[in-house]
Amino acid sequence: MNELKSGVRRLTRVVPMTLLLLAGMVIVFSALVGPAKYLKLSNIMNVISQCSSGVGIVALASFLAICSTGVDLSLGGIVSLAGMVTARILTAETGTLAGLRTSAPGLLLAIAILASLAVGALMGSLNGVILSRTNIPSFIITLGNFKICETLSRVLAGGSTVRISNMPQFEFIGGGSLMSVSQTVQQGARTSTRMIGILPVSALVMVLLYLLFSIIMKRTRFGTYVYAIGGNYEATEMSGVNTTKTRFTVFLLGGVIAAVTGIILTSRLTAASAANGLGLEFDGIAAAVVGGAAMTGGRSTPWRTLIGALIISVLRNGFSMVGMANSLQMIAIGAVLIIVVAVDVAKNRRR
Amino acid sequence: MSDVILELRNICKEFPGVKALDNVSFDLRKGEVHVLLGENGAGKSTLMKVLTGVYHPNSGEIVLHGNKVSFQTPRDAQLARIAIIFQEFNLAPNLTVAQNIFLGREPKARSGLIDRAKMVRDAQEILDFLKVKIDPNAKVETLGVAHQQLVEVAKALSIDSEILIMDEPTATLSENEISALFDTIRNLQKRGVSIIYISHRMQELKVIGNRITVLRDGQTVGTCEASEVTLDELIRMMVGREISKVRTRTENTAREETALEVSHLSQGNKLKDVSIRVQRGEIVGLAGLVGSGRTELAQAVYGITRRDSGDISICGEPIQNPTPIKCIQRRMGFISEDRKECGLALNLPIRVNVTHAGLKSIFPGGIVDVRRERKLAEDYRAKLRIVTPDVERNVVNLSGGNQQKVVLAKWLSTDSAFLVFDEPTRGIDVGAKEEIHNLIRDLAVNGVGILMISSDLPEILTLSDRIYVMREGRIVHEIEQVTSETTQEEIIAYATGGAEQ
Structure with missing residues (x-):
């Protein structure tokens, strides 16, 4: 028995507990839904691209904020605003931008993406500046900024959804794939062939971002300082680290990361609505926390956060495959979040 | 030995409702251990926080190597090669020993990333110098209190400090660890490092100190050569009065x-x-070192x-x-x-x-x-x-x-x-x-x-009818009746385990 226990402990040291949880959830859902239907390639790819155009990338920003003892509630708003800016530029009907659409669509796309990232950086640095100039908790600052972003997005939308059509290059970001396989689909008596992308661009962007931040957190001063602030703020300040600058950068990066999600989400839906992305700030926090982040800061890693985001995505997909109503899904996800954290807290207390 | 490298002149610092430092002066010579002695709340820690830029004095000046300086932040003091090891731990528990030692000054490789190999190597070198066996890759939260303290010492050394301030470094250490720390301090002295040593443990002062300055209620009482002063004199300077007579027990x-x-x-x-017992109408003192339970x-x-x-x-x-x-x-x-x-x-x-x-x-x-x-x-x-x-x-x-x-x-x-x-x-x-x-x-x-x-031993002695002394989670001694014969030494002996050796 003791051997088994120490074996499990050794295993969880190498493989995070959450990865086992993720595997367990996949097994349970495939049993409930039926493995043939649940483990179908199209469903798996669906979960992945849902993750990478939603909670997946945002969770990274949530993790950064939480790791430095803050929280960023403006992320959903920034996703919405950045997505809207992209859509507005791509669909501009007058001026030079409209001309570019036919003459140089690639340039227009670059402008749209850069503008969107700039908006994200601007809103993120707004959070950061207020945080470093005042003593207001990040919780309040970002809540306010969420409202600002959401409203700006609504104003830009002008009361309707902005649809983007005939922009294959743009659609490629959120919907394209570098590699596809064809699959025969049986639909009643008819058989048809469908292409399924197995290397979605959005998922690649997500993985690259996580890879980048994994290196940043582990191997750069900035990353070390983020962890140090979470571990002991006073000590970090006493050590001569510019904690103000570090926290500013955390929120600046958070804004940029949210903007990336905004671009991908708009591309995937080929439309921007002001409601897009709202709520992702909570999913991001949930993913980071499920992944092992402590609200007191200094814990978890980008990769663990990604596992947390995958758990949220698998839950959402699984519940809807089971046929659970959308509202019930939210309740179930909330319950899972509380249970995971409760187990973690209990585990830590025993130590 | 006698050239003064640091002088604090007429420092005043007020907090709302409290005058923490009132015209305090202090000087430090090259290579000496200068003990700063005083009761809790006498102003020792406040003075050091003024010196290291954590607090800004209301008046007075700091003179370093003959130049007037003013530190706005702890960073400024660090750049002037003044390091402090605070009483409360100042380490990030979730980082490794090496990361903590070099926090804020991580060596960079040519790629712009942190040169972890060099960082661990340098950390190991400092730890070796201190003769402590700590893995530089271990996370600080996995270390015991004494080792954490030594990591702080290592951190202070790594910035090549000229002045090292230690705020009650032995409060949580065992006898062996204390003597190892003292060896380290002597080593540092030989290298020309000057040390300000804050403590209110009488025993160790004469062992490690060259000079002793006593603070009381935010004022300097006096400075004396450690070799020329007796413990009784120091205690008198600290408390400003002979420890008052034990209170008469009130029978009720x-x-x-x-x-x-x-x-x-x-x-x-x-x-x-x-196992302890307290009767109604009785004041029972519970003495022991910090962390004794x-x-x-x-x-x-x-x-x-x-x-x-x-x-x-x-x-x-x-x-x-x-x-x-x-x-x-x-x-x-x-x-x-x-x-x-x-x-x-x-x-x-x-x-x-x-x-x-x-x-x-x-x-x-x-x-x-x-x-x-x-x-x-x-x-x-x-x-x-x-x-x-x-x-x-x-x-x-x-x-x-x-x-x-x-x-x-x-x-x-x-x-x-x-x-x-x-x-x-x-x-x-x-x-x-x-x-x-x-x-x-x-x-x-x-x-x-x-x-x-x-x-606060005088407090325990003057108020208590009975005293329990704790060490490492146990009641190690009970003084059934506190009399005018009861001494601080008796309590300290049991609290530190000295009575058993």
Whole structure:
């Protein structure tokens, strides 16, 4: 028995507990839904691209904020605003931008993406500046900024959804794939062939971002300082680290990361609505926390956060495959979040 | 040896309600260990925080190598090669030893990333110099307290400090660790590092110090050569008076009732088979070093932490699983060492704080009668002489001593028969201290049983009827009757384990 226990402990040291949880959830859902239907390639790819155009990338920003003892509630708003800016530029009907659409669509796309990232950086640095100039908790600052972003997005939308059509290059970001396989689909008596992308661009962007931040957190001063602030703020300040600058950068990066999600989400839906992305700030926090982040800061890693985001995505997909109503899904996800954290807290207390 | 490298001239620092430093002067010579001695609250730590740019003095100047300097931030002091090892730990527990040592100064490889190999190598080198076996890759949270302390020393060394300040470095160390630390200090001296050594452990001062400066109530009492001064003289300088005569025991009938009885209480490795007893009308001192389990004992009794085994009864009534509510129902009160975090609602008025623990018994109907509450608060204000224009004033605006009186009023209003005081006068200036002492005495005379945890030995000696000494989670000694013969040395001997060697 003791051997088994120490074996499990050794295993969880190498493989995070959450990865086992993720595997367990996949097994349970495939049993409930039926493995043939649940483990179908199209469903798996669906979960992945849902993750990478939603909670997946945002969770990274949530993790950064939480790791430095803050929280960023403006992320959903920034996703919405950045997505809207992209859509507005791509669909501009007058001026030079409209001309570019036919003459140089690639340039227009670059402008749209850069503008969107700039908006994200601007809103993120707004959070950061207020945080470093005042003593207001990040919780309040970002809540306010969420409202600002959401409203700006609504104003830009002008009361309707902005649809983007005939922009294959743009659609490629959120919907394209570098590699596809064809699959025969049986639909009643008819058989048809469908292409399924197995290397979605959005998922690649997500993985690259996580890879980048994994290196940043582990191997750069900035990353070390983020962890140090979470571990002991006073000590970090006493050590001569510019904690103000570090926290500013955390929120600046958070804004940029949210903007990336905004671009991908708009591309995937080929439309921007002001409601897009709202709520992702909570999913991001949930993913980071499920992944092992402590609200007191200094814990978890980008990769663990990604596992947390995958758990949220698998839950959402699984519940809807089971046929659970959308509202019930939210309740179930909330319950899972509380249970995971409760187990973690209990585990830590025993130590 | 005698060239002065640092001078603090006429430093004054005021906090709201307290004059922490009053015209303090201090100088440091190259390669010496200069001990800064004083009671709790004498201003030692404040002076060092002024020196290292944490606090800014209201007046006075800092002269380093003959130049007037002014440090705005700890970083400035660091750049001037002044390092401090604070009393409270200043490490990030979630980072590794090497990361902590080089926090803020990580070596960079050509790629722009941190050169981890070099960082670990350099950390190892410093740890080797200190002759400590710590893995530079270990996370700090996995280390014991003593090793964490040594990591702090390593960190200070890594910035190539010329002046090293150590704030009570031995408070949490064992004998062996202390002698290792002293070896390190001597090594550093040979390298020309000057050390300001803060402590109030008399024994070690003459072992390690070259000169000793005594602070009292925020003022410099004097500086002397360590070799030319006796411990008695130092104590006199520190306390400013011969330790006053032991109080006369007050006999009263309440003595027959037991206020607290703890038998065979154990809790992990923090408390080991602890049995103590407090009679009503009696003041029992609980002495020991920081971390010896004194606060842990009080918290286990009050139900803040759970015990593993042992029996507790308060005012004659046994408690199965203590919780603060059950304890208050049995007329116990707990005056925490951390007034600001655990004792008071700082942003609420005195009136509200006074009835905080007793709302249920004072207003059984559930509706607070503000007029009666104000009357009650006014009564305590007069009785305890809380200095405030009125009881509607928020507690945050009071001085430490007056805040402590409000905490006291809170427990008096619940009609407590047993009170635990954890460091009752920490951070309180001398005048108010005397008043608090008198209040504690009055309480005992009126039949309240008192358990007083204190690191302030004169306080323990002058107030207690009986004293328990704790070390490493055990009661190691009981002084059944405190007399004028009882000495600080006896307590220290047991608290440090020196009595057994």
